[in-house]
Amino acid sequence: MQATATQTNPIISFKHVNKIYDNGTVGLKDINFDIPRGQFLVVVGLSGAGKSTLLRTINRMHEITSGEVLVDNESVSDYKGKALRHLRRQIGMIFQNFNLVKRATVEKNVLSGLVGYYPTWRCVLGLFTPHDRKRAFQALDRVSLTKKLFSRADELSGGQQQRVAIARALMQDPKIMLADEPIASLDPRTTKAVMDTLKRLNREDGITVIVNLHSVELAREYADRIVGLRSGELVYDEPIDQVTEAGLNQIYQTKPEA
Structure with missing residues (x-):
């Protein structure tokens, strides 16, 4: 298990979180667990299990129906305006696509990570400071892509594009990184490059990383802890040293019919 010190100071907490969509579909059902600061957490489960919904409640891309999501011991459910913008600055988001x-340069895409700090018009016009551009170069250096600084995004491979997306998120100086199926469309070699990058940022920068994955093998390779969802419910939660094949198989079992 995680050390007691980290358990008493979670960076994210879910307290009886429920999400029911307008059509009645249950997205999340009574989710309760804490995420310690600096953890590399992998969430696994079938498509439709609630993985993306869970991730997006943290930065309020999805609203919850009831319960509380806490970041740094503060409930974010009622955040609006400036408070919500500040929250999202602290949380980088990596998407599957x-x-x-695509027609903009790699540098411009990375600089767009500052949109939470500058007025939108300033970002659209490209009015960035020399210091901003230096930070963009440094972010690309962290993902080993400085040679692509002035390339167009659509000239890059899928793995390179995803690393640009990670560099863009780094411009926010995030303390949390959410990655929603970040390697779903990548081949094995580029998958490793992306996952290695996320793991390195977790270890070197202390960024709390939460990744949704379909691959149990990758989860076991990279995670400090694995959480499993099934039909919106938390059905598995173990630190990596206590994960078993039999336990993981339970995540994918369908419920017996009544």
Whole structure:
């Protein structure tokens, strides 16, 4: 298990979190668990299990129906305006489809990570300071892509595009990184490059990383802890040294019919 000190000071807490969509679909059902600061957490489960919903409640991309999501011991459920913008600055988000501006340069895509700090018009016009551009170069250096600084995003491979997305998130100086199926469309070699990058940032910068994955093998290779969801419910939660094959198999079992 995690050390007691980290358990008493979680960076994220879910308290009886429920999410029911307008059509009645249950996205999350009574989710309760804490995420210690600096942990590399992998969430696994079938498609539709609630993994993306869980991730997006942390930065309020999805609203919850009831319960509380706490970041640094503060409930974020009622955040609006400036408070919500400040929250999202602290939380980098990596998407499955990269979410890059394909015709823009790599540098411009990385600089767009500052949108939470500057007015939108300033970012659109490219009015960045020399210090901003230096930080963009440094962020690309962290993901080994400085040679692509002035390349267009659509000239890059999928793995390179995802590393640009990670560099963009680094511009926010985040304390939390959310990655929603970040390697779903990548081949094995580029998958390793992306996952290695996330793990290195977790270890070197102390960033708390939460990754949604389908691959149990990758989860076991990179995670400090594995959480499993099934039909919106938390059905598995173990530190990596206590994870077993039999336990992981339970995550993917369907419930017996009544």
